[in-house]
Amino acid sequence: MDELEKGPRDPCCTVNFDTRVRWPSLSIARRVKVEYRQCTNGGLEIGHGFQGREDATPWRSRKKGDGMLHTPDTDSFISIKHVSKSFGPVQALSDIGLDIKSGEFVSIVGPSGCGKSTLLMLLSGLMKRTGGDIRVGGQMVDSPRSDIGIVFQRDVLMEWRSALRNVLLQAEVRGMPMGPAAARARELLKMVSLDAFENAYPHQLSGGMRQRVSICRALLHKPPLLVMDEPFGALDALTRDQMQLDLLRICRETHTTVLFITHSISEAIFLSDRVVVMSPRPGRIERIIDIDLPRPRRLSIRESREFATYSDEVTQIFKSLGVLREGDDE
Structure with a gap:
């Protein structure tokens, strides 16, 4: 199976990070332990605990359609x-x-x-x-x-992932279908003239190119x-x-x-x-x-x-x- 086709298959897939980085959509300004759970019921659960605490705050759970942004009828x-x-x-x-x-x-x-x-x-x-x-x-x-979508001064790319795979990190966390997500990622990279660098790693990119990847990642889920x-x-x-x-x-x-x-x-x-x-x-x-x-x-x-x-x-x-x-x- 193509690596891009792989995604969460368990009833609840949990990814743990203990890091100083800012997540593309959910950002913490200081060292934070973050857990993402993408469940088959369509919910995305997010928990985090700040530095100095080993316990995480209670899970905040969103099902599809809950808390989503919709443009209102007003101006x-x-x-x-x-x-x-x-x-x-x-x-x-x-x-x-x-x-x-x-x-x-x-x-x-x-x-x-x-x-x-x-x-x-x-x-x-x-x-x-x-x-x-x-x-x-x-x-x-x-x-x-x-x-x-959130973009910060630092691009916060993962050095072991290619430009395309860094953009697709957003899709993996959200449990988005990988086929459409990969097509969308390539479309965004082409929009910022990085289509020829989708397989390049962050250390092979200039500062501006890295920040373009970061912007693409923030825009992946539209x-x-x-x-x-x-x-x-x-x-x-x-x-x-x-x-x-x-x-x-x-x-x-x-x-x-x-x-x-x-x-x-x-x-x-x-x-x-x-x-x-x-x-x-x-x-x-x-x-x-x-x-x-x-x-x-x-x-x-x-x-x-x-x-x-x-x-x-x-x-x-x-x-x-x-x-x-x-x-x-x-």
């Missing part, structure tokens, strides 16, 4: 209302409110420590909020979502929502430019809703329909800026007067907040 696909998050005495986020439409590309830009990644974790259900409501596809987010936490931050400038172009093309072809976190003002403007500007901790939304630039975007648009105007607007916000200070501002 708002993501609804974040009065959300706050505290870590003991430290308040990370305060009164966050944001609505995102289906198919929209929204970037969040802000200084380090302002709660950008925390907001992503709350939206993904990987962290409990202190207050407020978060709804995705009309459903309250109160537990980890297994039906979204998630309606893709959240990305500084995915291009570790790349060189030229590779970063190409990755931005690749991402825009993928989003245009898949109509995926994207929430993108970055420290780069230019990157946020170039990619987005709207840019959310956050204040220093406790993180608040200082301003939401509509980016009225034509699509498809070309790199040359960064030289336009309109682009410079948006960049200056965001820069002035950060200067007013004391995030940016020039020598003559002292």
Whole structure:
């Protein structure tokens, strides 16, 4: 039997990991023991225990159709209302409110420590909020979502698996039929110009190529929502430019809703329909800026007067907040 055809055949197949890596769809920010159980009743059970604990939290179980994201009839696909998050005495986020439409590309830009990644974790259900409501596809987010795609700064590829097999890891965990999944994986790799490298191992790929594989893995199950936490931050400038172009093309072809976190003002403007500007901790939304630039975007648009105007607007916000200070501002 072709290796790609193999899949769970037992009534309940359990895979255990004790690792620091972030899973493509269910991510833990620190060392974590994770168990995935794909059962013949169609359920995907997920359990995890954080470092320092040998016990796992109670299983969270989802059957097919439970907790799945569906685009609502209303304009708002993501609804974040009065959300706050505290870590003991430290308040990370305060009164966050944001609505995102289906198919929209929204970037969040802000200084380090302002709660950008925390907001992503709350939206993904990987962290409990202190207050407020978060709804995705009309459903309250109160537990980890297994039906979204997550991409982090590190690609987190498994070095002993080929590019194709790394993408198909998503299918194996979910118990997806391997035939259609393999076809979908190859389609995604071709979309990012990696069809000739499907059998290459991570050590044979450049940083940008590895991150493309990571994005393909996150998109394998056709998630309606893709959240990305500084995915291009570790790349060189030229590779970063190409990755931005690749991402825009993928989003245009898949109509995926994207929430993108970055420290780069230019990157946020170039990619987005709207840019959310956050204040220093406790993180608040200082301003939401509509980016009225034509699509498809070309790199040359960064030289336009309109682009410079948006960049200056965001820069002035950060200067007013004391995030940016020039020598003559002292």
